[in-house]
């Protein structure tokens with residue numbers, strides 16, 4: 080299986096991480112204790128991202144509506160949002176969490192995306208969607224009101240599946256949208272489709288604004304929202320991620 084992603088780490092950093100991964104995979108920690116000790120293996124960078132998701136979640140607790148992620152990949156953010164709901168608002172079964180992805184990487188890239196990426200990049204392993212469904216079911220079962228399914232995966236090209244979803248669910252209000260397609264065309268199409276479903280206080284977050292490796296995401300935002308209409312905020316702990324709050 081060949082999966083292509085961009086990486087910014089030095090060789091030394093990669094080797095150190097590989098060593099930690101080997102330690103995790105070969106660890107003598109019993110299964111019954113492994114999940115409770117994952118902090119051993121969290122890097123500073125991973126912890127920063129988790130903290131950022133916590134920061135975003137805390138901003139929408141008073142805002143009605145669903146959470147959507149555009150570009151799910153292995154699905155960590157959906158699992159985090161599900162766990163964060165269990166922590167912050169365990170009885171808010173109205174808060175749907177919906178993830179959009181092809182689960183086979185970029186469908187195509189635009190010339191506005193530059194030279195760094197190509198169609199098929201950022202794929203996942205075969206049948207990952209099924210594995211992710213089972214992980215997300217664990218998280219739903221680990222919080223109250225588990226019998227109501229609140230996390231949904233929508234597979235396919237989101238330029239088609241998001242409009243289809245919104246047609247089927249015209250009642251949708253989106254409190255938090257996390258854009259992580261990395262590339263121009265789906266970011267632009269989905270941002271446009273989403274706008275009528277946002278409310279005052281909705282948070283729209285982006286993974287790659289002002290990022291030279293992925294210029295397309297910023298260009299899409301510039302064309303749909305402009306760069307000066309909303310303050311583009313950042314977290315002090317995370318260099319790439321940013322967000323706006325609809326006012």
Ligand SMILES: C[S@@+](CC[C@H](N)C(=O)[O-])C[C@H]1O[C@@H](n2cnc3c(N)ncnc32)[C@H](O)[C@@H]1O
Pocket residue numbers: 149150151152153154155156179180181182183184185186201202235236237238259260261262265
């Ligand atoms: C950088 S990854 C997402 C990473 C994930 N959010 C995370 O934090 O681990 C980008 C994802 O966008 C998805 N993607 C790109 N274009 C898409 C499209 N047109 N429709 C659906 N998914 C798409 C890719 O399949 C890939 O999984």
